[in-house]
Amino acid sequence: GENVEQHPSTLSVQEGDSAVIKCTYSDSASNYFPWYKQELGKRPQLIIDIRSNVGEKKDQRIAVTLNKTAKHFSLHITETQPEDSAVYFCAASISFGNEKLTFGTGTRLTIIP
Amino acid sequence: NAGVTQTPKFRILKIGQSMTLQCTQDMNHNYMYWYRQDPGMGLKLIYYSVGAGITDKGEVPNGYNVSRSTTEDFPLRLELAAPSQTSVYFCASSPGARTSGKETQYFGPGTRLLVL
Numbered sequence: 615g616e617n618v619e620q621h622p623s624t625l626s627v628q629e630g631d632s633a634v635i636k637c638t639y640s641d642s643a644s645n646y647f648p649w650y651k652q653e654l655g656k657r658p659q660l661i662i663d664i665r666s667n668v669g670e671k672k673d674q675r676i677a678v679t680l681n682k683t684a685k686h687f688s689l690h691i692t693e694t695q696p697e698d699s700a701v702y703f704c705a706a707s708i709s710f711g712n713e714k715l716t717f718g719t720g721t722r723l724t725i726i727p
Numbered sequence: 728n729a730g731v732t733q734t735p736k737f738r739i740l741k742i743g744q745s746m747t748l749q750c751t752q753d754m755n756h757n758y759m760y761w762y763r764q765d766p767g768m769g770l771k772l773i774y775y776s777v778g779a780g781i782t783d784k785g786e787v788p789n790g791y792n793v794s795r796s797t798t799e800d801f802p803l804r805l806e807l808a809a810p811s812q813t814s815v816y817f818c819a820s821s822p823g824a825r826t827s828g829k830e831t832q833y834f835g836p837g838t839r840l841l842v843l
Contacts, residue, residue: 615786620769648830648831648832657834657835657836657837659834660832663830703769707830713758713829713832714772714775715760715832717769720769
């Protein structure tokens, strides 16, 4: 089955700087890659996703890039703010059939004021 | 729309007891999922369903059972609780149809379970 690895496990950046979180996946058939943000004690919430027919997607300060050949994808957060502090999870799935997601182990991002 | 709701929010069980975690969604989603999240870890899929009457095992199904008699409800049953089942349980749903955004999973608020 699919295996998703996520790095780093913790990340601290100064407010205003950029943060990058990287994930690799094992199943070349995977074609849907979402990123979820989970604040302490809350449910995971989708912040951005990308499909395999696209190399990059942006939404304001957040962007995701995908390299299908290397089987890795990354989350980029620019101009970080204190409210960006949370745990971020990447995931991968094959987008037909049951849409099962395989999650990475998460990155705890801390924004230092 | 309430989205995905879960009950209870928190429960303490004794070893060997049974319980059912309830999950309901009012978005008419076809697909529903149960995950567990151990402290400091990612989410692992327990069971999923692609429609009423259809369920299948995920990555960590042992010790759990599910049923899907309606589109809205997807209860998770623990028959003989063990300390290893101490975790936070999240239910999720997705449209699962041939529409834009069909893969997006929406999560419930979670149920925190402690088995002692």
